[in-house]
Amino acid sequence: MTTKKVKVATVSLAGCFGCHMSFLDLDERLVDLVEHVQFDRSPLTDIEHCSDDCDIGLIEGGVCNSENVHVLREFRKQCKILVAVGACAINGGLPAMRNHISLEDCLNEAYMDGIGVENPQIPSDVELPLLLDKVHPLHEVVKIDYFLPGCPPSADVFWAFLTDLLAGREPALPYELIHFD
Amino acid sequence: MTKTFVIDGKTIPFEDGQTIMQAASAAGVYITHLCHNPQFTPHGSCKLCTVNVNGRNCSACTFPASEGQNVTNISKELNEDREKITQMLFVEGNHFCPSCEKTGNCQLQAVAYHLNMTDNHFPHFFENREVDASHPDVMIDHNRCIFCTLCVRASEQVDGKNVFAISGRGIDKRLVVNSPSGLLKDSALDVSDCAAHICPTGAILIKRTGYSVPIGQRIYDHAHIDAVALASEGEAHDH
Structure with a gap:
């Protein structure tokens, strides 16, 4: 008898992919994991959209532009359990440190007045998602079911969380695994 | 005969004039707190030590x-209230632990860990607050101030200087510095002052010391704040 594998989707929004790298630090435990898990939409698979019966969505990064909002809403719609992974997903993190500076000043500094800028112009291609005026944590946009703190959360955090969930237990992180840094 | 009261079923001896916190700490019972420090007059502002008495x-x-x-002291309801209070402190200021040199030594963070807090629940204020790096040895990052007044009390009661005060009320309250310019460099604060070292968060920091202990080897990286507080505050109560 074969049991249906649990579908996991992952994405990095306004993040640095550090949480995904940390996830890959599961190393040989990934072999055990794929016995029970099938990856759906994820930078690890290149699948572009979530299938409509995803079980777990792991979201790295906060929400900084219009595309992030659309992707996050797709994940919320397609995933039964949505997980905010890492500091940026939980409180906006490093990208949210721009929240004290106006968007205009940010763009001017990066593309117009910054040291070493050549051919200064603000990017405005229709292909580029529009920036939000502030970077927001995920829970300000959609309902989040679980939070994995850390910058990044260690592989042990992913392991503890996923093994709890796969075993049907309410996930609980021991003290050693709760870190905001 | 010794007078006693009961916390969570445990009999606690006390002397007249002691607060519940003082008697509990002396008896090895931790009550969550941030604005309390046995060295100073109690302030009763953070409300994390809220307990149910009769x-x-x-x-x-x-x-x-x-x-x-x-x-x-310990109940699901009280700890949930404490978690909500801590979450409110996190969203009211700008607490980005990965970029804060106090991380791992921060009592605000340690209380959050202790309460098993993994998210901030509320919408973030993302308020624009200043950094005062004018002093040669000490800096203030107002983003991380939780208005516990420990620096105010330390400066007044230990250093005899009145360097700090809280100005304004409610959401407009701010930590202010007693100097003509309002800057720390023009105040009487010295790096050896108690007030420079008492901050439970990363709001008042000593310059050039931030990473002398690596992340991962810091106070609360492996030890719960209850054990740390009882060990250090137990000593303070004995003196």
Whole structure:
């Protein structure tokens, strides 16, 4: 008898992919994991959209532009359990440190007045998602079911969380695994 | 005969004049707190030490112990209230732990860990607050101030200087510096002052010391704040 594998989707929004790298630090435990898990939409698979019966969505990064909002809403719609992974997903993190500076000043500094800028112009291609005026944590946009703190959360955090969930237990992180840094 | 009251079923001896917090700490019972420090007059502002005394909620750091009190300290309800209070502190300021040099030594963070807090629940204020790096040895990052007034009390009661005060009320309250320019460099603060070292968060920092202990080897990286507080505050109570 074969049991249906649990579908996991992952994405990095306004993040640095550090949480995904940390996830890959599961190393040989990934072999055990794929016995029970099938990856759906994820930078690890290149699948572009979530299938409509995803079980777990792991979201790295906060929400900084219009595309992030659309992707996050797709994940919320397609995933039964949505997980905010890492500091940026939980409180906006490093990208949210721009929240004290106006968007205009940010763009001017990066593309117009910054040291070493050549051919200064603000990017405005229709292909580029529009920036939000502030970077927001995920829970300000959609309902989040679980939070994995850390910058990044260690592989042990992913392991503890996923093994709890796969075993049907309410996930609980021991003290050693709760870190905001 | 020694007077006693009860916390979570445990009999706690006390002397007249002691608060519930003082008697509990002396008896090895930790009550969550941030604005309390046994060295100074209690302030009763953070409300993390809220306990239930004979059916009513009170701040343990200011409420006097008395004979026969029945106190609940650990309960699901009280700890959920404490978690919500801590989350409010996190969203009111700008607490980005990965970029804060106090991380791992921060009592605000440690209380959050202790309460098993993994998210901030509320919408973030993302308020624009200043950094005062004018002093040669000490800096203030107002983003991380939780208005516990420990620096105010330390400066007044230990250093005899009145360098700090809280100005404004409610959401407009701010830590202010007693100097003509309002800057720390023009105040009487010295790096050796108690007030420079008492901050429970990363709001008041000593320059050039931030990473002398690596992340991963810091106070609360492996130890719960209850054990750390009881060990250090137990000593303070004994003196």
